[in-house]
Amino acid sequence: MTITTPPKRALSTGDRAGLLIMMIAGAALTVGTVVAAIMRIVDVLTSPSVEVFAEFAGTPAVAPIGVDGAGVEVALDTAVLTLTDLPVASLWSIIIQQVLLAVGVVTVVTCLLLLARSVLRDRVFSRGNTRLVNIAGLTALLGVAAYPFFGNMAANGAFAALSERTFDNVLMTVDFGSLFAVAFVAALASTVFLVGDRLQRETAGLV
Template sequence: MQVESSVRPTRSERIDLWTVIVVGAVAALITIGFAAVRLAGILPNSGVEVLVPFVNTPASLPIGPGGAAVDVEVDQGVLTVSGLPGSVVTFLALAVLVDAVMTLTIIGCLGIVCVNLMKGHAFSRTNPRLIIVSAVVLIAGTAFGSILQTMGANGALAAVSGGSFDGVVASGSIAPYFVAAGLAAVSVAFTAGERMQRDTAGLV
């Protein structure tokens, strides 16, 4: 017979969990709003702002005395482009959607974990599965979104330069992968707790 823990959290712990849920809800609304605004700027294909990465690219900026040009090296810049090819617009729009879906999925999974904790189901089998789903979605969403964004940025750069300037092969941060590893560790801890609880219940 499977026995599931039902240790009710204290009032202070419930307040903390509700705080996390409220913050997550606000973050979800911000994510939806940002995605809507970004898509509204991309889909008309007029004056589309595209963040483009560079690799130690020399440029002159008017940051000297009296606005004098100074030679610098830039690693990213924003291009404002109109009339992009349909494929580039698609890449940029999909990158926004992938990022939004990834964020909303993670918020939803962790929100359900908080609800389970408030119900006293700390070591149910559902919690580690939800955390693993969050980690997998974070890794897949980050990788796929980065690929789409890079393809869109390179397409915008090709449109501006007429294909005479080579874009970057890939770009992005490795921070999300460390976060995913941390989530996986938390899932392992929940699974170990659930197994320990099951073994202990078998001794009673």
């Protein structure tokens, strides 16, 4: 008599439940990000005044943090500028920034949701999953670099409008720590899935 042993699942019941929760959270994050981006674009296009996040190069400012609210000089690193007449270039920079944010989050989360669905079906390593990991990693890397770039462009235009180009605070900041971290994680995940897919195909060829 031959006894057939059912194939062993890649994930336990608890792992599957955790993965489903992460998929729901990812979908909620996507919806929230898209809604927030749309609201920001609508606000920029319709509001009489627009708030722009700006970074400073240690610019001195006075803050009411002394005794009884006395002014104390501090080094200003970030602030929110409010303008009633934002330059067109800054306006489009904010719109492009928000569109890229929404598209980037949708792309990354969609890839991860498709990957999670494949894992739930006990298909972990495959060429399709490797492509999904590569697309998600590359999109995240580009997003980390592009989002602050357009934010800086918007802020620099706001500075020029407020000071009539007399305040020189042109900054193009990039969070290299986040950039390298995303690049490392993306490269590591891509390598793991690439090697896993190769080993799985080689193993299948031996059977």
